[in-house]
Amino acid sequence: MHYFRPTLFEHIRESATRLLSGGFLLTAGSGSSFNVMTATWGAIGYLWERDVALVVVRPQRYTFEFLRREPSFTLSFLPVALDEVLNICGALSGRDTDKVKEAGLTPVELSPGVITFEEALVAIVCKKLYDADFINPDAFVDPTIAETFYPQKDFHHLFIGEMVEVMGRYY
Numbered sequence: 001m002h003y004f005r006p007t008l009f010e011h012i013r014e015s016a017t018r019l020l021s022g023g024f025l026l027t028a029g030s031g032s033s034f035n036v037m038t039a040t041w042g043a044i045g046y047l048w049e050r051d052v053a054l055v056v057v058r059p060q061r062y063t064f065e066f067l068r069r070e071p072s073f074t075l076s077f078l079p080v081a082l083d084e085v086l087n088i089c090g091a092l093s094g095r096d097t098d099k100v101k102e103a104g105l106t107p108v109e110l111s112p113g114v115i116t117f118e119e120a121l122v123a124i125v126c127k128k129l130y131d132a133d134f135i136n137p138d139a140f141v142d143p144t145i146a147e148t149f150y151p152q153k154d155f156h157h158l159f160i161g162e163m164v165e166v167m168g169r170y171y
């Protein structure tokens, strides 16, 4: 039993773009085997005649393993009052902590392999379309980006998902 209903993508297109920079929960996995992390870097757009979400994840994240393995992932947007959840899920690793418990999140499996949380206002369900290394260190036109963000050379990996469903939480 959960309280999510399909929402028209048109209703949230603008707010989702704005919300991305405010942080969201990126989740992949199924049943009790899933992981969630905070993310802010990414984009929502239109590609290959599909509405898509792009997320970039460093290879050392535990969530990275789930994203590589699973056919779907979700972006879950929380109310501002729950910003602390983003801090927790962006500081702890699911590799060695139960951060879902630490953050007080309640997982909801919307369909097999599609997990969000009761606490979210909106969840975007993405079907993975593209999964690749995308950074060529020689391609930075502004070299300070590489120096600032990749001193360890842990370049982000790109996942592009088709936004197949947008679920809004109704009370």
Ligand SMILES: Cc1cc2nc3c(=O)[nH]c(=O)nc-3n(C[C@H](O)[C@H](O)[C@H](O)COP(=O)(O)O)c2cc1C
Pocket: 023, 035, 036, 037, 038, 039, 040, 041, 042, 056, 057, 058, 060, 061, 062, 063, 064, 086, 087, 089, 090, 091, 092, 093, 094, 095
């Ligand atoms: C506000 C915020 C935004 C973040 N955005 C990203 C991101 O876009 N990509 C990324 O790889 N890590 C990002 N992180 C870092 C991960 O959330 C963090 O390393 C997390 O502990 C990884 O958890 P995991 O090992 O369980 O996957 C962000 C952290 C915070 C606090």
